[in-house]
Amino acid sequence: MHDLILDNEITQPTELRDFFEWHQGIKHYGFWAIEIHHPNCLQQILLSQQQLSNKLHPNYLRQPHITLSASGLLDDKHFTQASLQQQIKKLKESNLSAFSLNLSKGHSFTTAPYLSISDHCHSLATLRTLFNNICSEQDPSDYIPHITLGFYNQAFKTVDVLTQLATVYSQDIEFMVNEIVFAQYNTHEIQGRYQVLHRITLADSVNNTNKTGR
Numbered sequence: 001m002h003d004l005i006l007d008n009e010i011t012q013p014t015e016l017r018d019f020f021e022w023h024q025g026i027k028h029y030g031f032w033a034i035e036i037h038h039p040n041c042l043q044q045i046l047l048s049q050q051q052l053s054n055k056l057h058p059n060y061l062r063q064p065h066i067t068l069s070a071s072g073l074l075d076d077k078h079f080t081q082a083s084l085q086q087q088i089k090k091l092k093e094s095n096l097s098a099f100s101l102n103l104s105k106g107h108s109f110t111t112a113p114y115l116s117i118s119d120h121c122h123s124l125a126t127l128r129t130l131f132n133n134i135c136s137e138q139d140p141s142d143y144i145p146h147i148t149l150g151f152y153n154q155a156f157k158t159v160d161v162l163t164q165l166a167t168v169y170s171q172d173i174e175f176m177v178n179e180i181v182f183a184q185y186n187t188h189e190i191q192g193r194y195q196v197l198h199r200i201t202l203a204d205s206v207n208n209t210n211k212t213g214r
Helices: 039-051 081-094 123-134 158-166 205-213
Strands: 028-035 065-073 099-108 113-118 146-148 173-177 179-186 194-201
Touching: 028 194, 039 099, 039 113, 039 158, 039 173, 065 123, 065 146, 065 179, 081 123, 081 179, 081 194, 099 123, 099 158
Parallel strands: none
Antiparallel strands: 028 065, 028 179, 099 113, 099 173, 113 146, 179 194
């Protein structure tokens, strides 16, 4: 995804319908993600959604998360079980340590506003390289780590959206990432919840430091 402010002056509304021309009857879409559970982050997400409620479709049910890798439609022609199992095996073998991220200010794509994610240690790039070395995303160069707030219900001026988001922004919120999940959502539900299929716990960073120092 490209950053909206660099490309467009207005937002693009999203149709709430079943995009059959996209999924062609395939029931699920899979992705690797970081779930957001930190209470301060959840509060900031909710405040931002409330601030933009007049611009967003109601009933956005997808749980707060950071997409790491958009794997694709789950079937034998797109993203296969074999590819998933290879990624899981590689992720477990890598023994990656838990790491911190920062929830930052609001911004927007063409179809959706989001809260930015700051990754000063480039941990997300390490994970994405691991996944993409096995099965590459469609547009890996366009990756912007973020938390989606919902989908626009009409065309709005970008400057108005960003002004609204700025009113609820305070300071960056640091949070720890201890787990990576692979999840799927029903392709006919554009705003529906996702289901976690696999959870991979990251190594304890303190223990790893102690082992290295011995």
